[in-house]
Amino acid sequence: MKPIVSIIMGSTSDLPVMEKAMKFLDDMHVPFEVNALSAHRTPEAVELFAKNAQSRGIRVIIAGAGMAAALPGVIAASTELPVIGVPIKGSVLDGMDALYSILQMPPGIPVATVAINGAMNAAILACQIIALSDEELARRMHDYKAGLSAKIEKANRELKEVSYEYKTN
Numbered sequence: 001m002k003p004i005v006s007i008i009m010g011s012t013s014d015l016p017v018m019e020k021a022m023k024f025l026d027d028m029h030v031p032f033e034v035n036a037l038s039a040h041r042t043p044e045a046v047e048l049f050a051k052n053a054q055s056r057g058i059r060v061i062i063a064g065a066g067m068a069a070a071l072p073g074v075i076a077a078s079t080e081l082p083v084i085g086v087p088i089k090g091s092v093l094d095g096m097d098a099l100y101s102i103l104q105m106p107p108g109i110p111v112a113t114v115a116i117n118g119a120m121n122a123a124i125l126a127c128q129i130i131a132l133s134d135e136e137l138a139r140r141m142h143d144y145k146a147g148l149s150a151k152i153e154k155a156n157r158e159l160k161e162v163s164y165e166y167k168t169n
Contacts, residue, residue: 009035012036043074063111072102083110127140
């Protein structure tokens with residue numbers, strides 16, 4: 001089984017955030033790989049990874065990074081694959097520095113960006129991209145979304161049972 005999604009993080013300290021993406025991909029039966037690469041400490045390795053990802057069968061890259069968060073942009077500059085950036089909270093700026101770094105890409109080098117620590121949404125977006133040409137994954141994604149709706153409907157039924165003197169519904 002070859003990976004079709006690559007999860008990259010700037011360091012293993014990002015693992016607790018990025019594990020949410022790994023779990024979702026695993027639940028959706030999407031083969032993935034995980035690596036730590038640093039745009040600042042291993043720039044040649046990042047460029048080599050990005051340039052070879054597509055030929056290795058990778059279809060989407062999820063890149064998590066904190067602070068200056070150059071990793072997603074450096075990867076996007078060296079590949080035609082979609083790159084999804086996950087800004088990671090971890091500095092005195094609570095992840096806002098990483099968010100702005102990932103959002104502010106120059107024209108022609110887009111990086112899709114999710115919320116700070118939003119690795120699960122990055123995995124969902126990766127699956128939605130891949131599902132455009134994978135009917136089985138599209139079905140699993142449909143079932144996942146239907147399950148979200150069912151959870152809210154159940155919560156509303158349970159809220160109707162909550163009793164307060166002045167509660168009217």
